[in-house]
Amino acid sequence: xxxxxxxxxxxxxxxxxxxxxxxxxxxxxxxxxxxxxxxxxxxxxxxxxxxxxxxxxxxxxxxxxxxxxxxxxxxxxxxxxxxxxxxxxxxxxxxxxxxxxxxxxxxxxxxxxxxxxxxxxxxxxxxxxxxxxxxxxxxxxxxxxxxxxxxxxxxxxxxxxxxxxxxxxxxxxxxxxxxxxxxxxxxxxxxxxxxxxxxxxxxxxxxxxxxxxxxxxxxxxxxxxxxxxxxxxxxxxxxxxxxxxxxxxxxxxxxxxxxxxx
Amino acid sequence: xxxxxxxxxxxxxxxxxxxxxxxxxxxxxxxxxxxxxxxxxxxxxxxxxxxxxxxxxxxxxxxxxxxxxxxxxxxxxxxxxxxxxxxxxxxxxxxxxxxxxxxxxxxxxxxxxxxxxxxxxxxxxxxxxxxxxxxxxxxxxxxxxxxxxxxxxxxxxxxxxxxxxxxxxxxxxxxxxxxxxxxxxxxxxxxxxxxxxxxxxxxxxxxxxxxxxxxxxxxxxxxxxxxxxxxxxxxxxxxxxxxxxxxxxxxxxxxxxxxxxxxxxxxxxxxxxxxxxxxxxxxxxxxxxxxxxxxxxxxxx
Numbered sequence: 001x002x003x004x005x006x007x008x009x010x011x012x013x014x015x016x017x018x019x020x021x022x023x024x025x026x027x028x029x030x031x032x033x034x035x036x037x038x039x040x041x042x043x044x045x046x047x048x049x050x051x052x053x054x055x056x057x058x059x060x061x062x063x064x065x066x067x068x069x070x071x072x073x074x075x076x077x078x079x080x081x082x083x084x085x086x087x088x089x090x091x092x093x094x095x096x097x098x099x100x101x102x103x104x105x106x107x108x109x110x111x112x113x114x115x116x117x118x119x120x121x122x123x124x125x126x127x128x129x130x131x132x133x134x135x136x137x138x139x140x141x142x143x144x145x146x147x148x149x150x151x152x153x154x155x156x157x158x159x160x161x162x163x164x165x166x167x168x169x170x171x172x173x174x175x176x177x178x179x180x181x182x183x184x185x186x187x188x189x190x191x192x193x194x195x196x197x198x199x200x201x202x203x204x205x206x207x208x209x210x211x212x213x214x215x216x217x218x219x220x221x222x223x224x225x226x227x228x229x230x231x232x233x234x235x236x237x238x239x240x241x242x243x244x245x246x247x248x249x250x251x252x253x254x255x256x257x258x259x260x261x262x
Numbered sequence: 263x264x265x266x267x268x269x270x271x272x273x274x275x276x277x278x279x280x281x282x283x284x285x286x287x288x289x290x291x292x293x294x295x296x297x298x299x300x301x302x303x304x305x306x307x308x309x310x311x312x313x314x315x316x317x318x319x320x321x322x323x324x325x326x327x328x329x330x331x332x333x334x335x336x337x338x339x340x341x342x343x344x345x346x347x348x349x350x351x352x353x354x355x356x357x358x359x360x361x362x363x364x365x366x367x368x369x370x371x372x373x374x375x376x377x378x379x380x381x382x383x384x385x386x387x388x389x390x391x392x393x394x395x396x397x398x399x400x401x402x403x404x405x406x407x408x409x410x411x412x413x414x415x416x417x418x419x420x421x422x423x424x425x426x427x428x429x430x431x432x433x434x435x436x437x438x439x440x441x442x443x444x445x446x447x448x449x450x451x452x453x454x455x456x457x458x459x460x461x462x463x464x465x466x467x468x469x470x471x472x473x474x475x476x477x478x479x480x481x482x483x484x485x486x487x488x489x490x491x492x493x494x495x496x497x498x499x500x501x502x503x504x505x506x507x508x509x510x511x512x513x514x515x516x517x518x519x520x521x522x523x524x525x526x527x528x529x530x531x532x533x534x535x536x537x538x539x540x541x542x543x544x545x546x547x548x549x550x551x552x553x554x555x556x557x558x559x560x561x562x563x
Contacts, residue, residue: 074291099544195386
């Protein structure tokens with residue numbers, strides 16, 4: 001026999017396939033039990049809390065992406081070009097969110113920023129800012145990695161010197177030369193950030209933010225079918241984000257992904 | 263007319279930016295990052311560290327750490343560790359087999375990219391919606407539960423099974439555990455060179471001997487390292503467990519949540535110590551992972 005283990009591998013694959021799809025099918029099946037047919041889906045479309053929480057989470061995600069790029073790109077650029085000595089420290093900090101899971105991070109943030117004079121948790125604006133700041137921290141591991149890998153692929157030394165000899169300043173170099181060259185890495189990072197932020201529950205709950213995952217968590221008490229439909233929406237968002245990354249062609253594996261909203 | 267401009271690359275031309283060895287310039291470029299990390303990552307963690315050594319009145323104490331060894335808290339930690347070990351080992355082995363089936367097991371090519379995409383999605387599909395999906399499937403009136411009852415007369419809930427328990431949580435966690443294993447281990451399996459297998463076969467090695475003496479020793483650091491990573495992945499999970507059990511399962515992340523809400527026996531300093539115990543365990547697992555990963559890279563160039 002040429003492939004003695006072929007049947008065995010098929011069994012493994014089928015088991016994995018079932019494990020992956022049966023829970024999704026179970027959710028779909030449950031959401032379709034509402035009467036009349038599809039009413040769970042028409043209901044969520046007219047549910048103002050669904051749109052407002054989802055919009056809130058999307059805006060939080062977009063802000064996270066912007067702040068994360070503004071912080072990470074200049075830092076990674078500078079470390080590569082001028083200050084390689086500090087790389088171990090920067091890498092260590094960007095990996096800290098692996099050691100400090102979301103529940104601990106939000107615990108620390110609330111403890112630190114709930115007392116005067118830094119009582120950010122007392123106001124909506126302050127809490128929103130803390131939420132985005134926490135998500136930016138969660139994005140550090142994979143954002144830094146993506147940007148650093150992207151920078152390695154281009155000759156930033158020559159690009160920088162060429163731009164400088166043409167009279168460009170640092171802001172212009174970063175904005176018009178480096179950033180466009182990092183488009184693919186940044187888009188992958190952005191998709192991943194969006195997927196993680198939209199599904200994030202722990203930090204949003206403890207900061208009492210009107211985000212999507214906390215809403216999804218409680219909506220089932222009164223409307224179980226809609227909750228099932230919303231869970232599928234959450235899955236679809238994750239799926240779209242991952243397909244986006246796959247299309248960008250930078251399937252850099254699973255490393256750096258486990259700060260997600262577990 | 264003679265040009266007075268000196269070509270930039272002329273020998274002896276002064277460098278456009280003379281390198282000055284002045285302390286501090288390099289730091290300016292990384293200052294925004296460091297300040298941000300200080301404010302929103304390091305200071306909050308430091309707050310927990312200091313708080314864990316304080317009494318309620320602010321004096322120094324080691325009592326919070328001593329309290330971690332109370333039987334109820336030890337049980338909490340042991341539950342978290344048990345769930346993490348079980349899902350890391352089961353998810354690790356199954357993820358490895360799954361990755362191997364598409365990389366080297368002779369399954370059709372498109373299966374591989376399909377599995378990789380699914381794994382990317384599933385490893386990120388966690389928290390509230392994941393817990394819900396399992397409730398709708400193997401909850402008390404879930405699709406599979408009802409199907410087993412009507413089609414085979416098997417009643418899981420009548421036989422002591424419940425989704426809202428350690429075993430239930432393990433089943434749910436595996437949904438993001440084995441895909442993460444697939445994503446990380448697939449490149450390592452790719453790294454197994456065909457020549458190694460051919461060489462062993464030429465010397466008369468059986469398939470078992472090839473695995474025992476060649477493939478497994480090479481893969482072992484990757485396998486162990488990734489399983490340790492899976493351990494941390496599960497150890498730090500909060501949202502899934504919270505949604506599934508409504509906050510009524512005795513694991514560390516939920517115990518910390520309860521401390522934060524001030525529900526039971528509110529003692530913030532004990533909460534800080536609980537958090538530190540978790541950080542230490544997470545730190546050890548990440549250190550173990552990086553160490554083994556470095557070892558693994560030796561063979562996978």
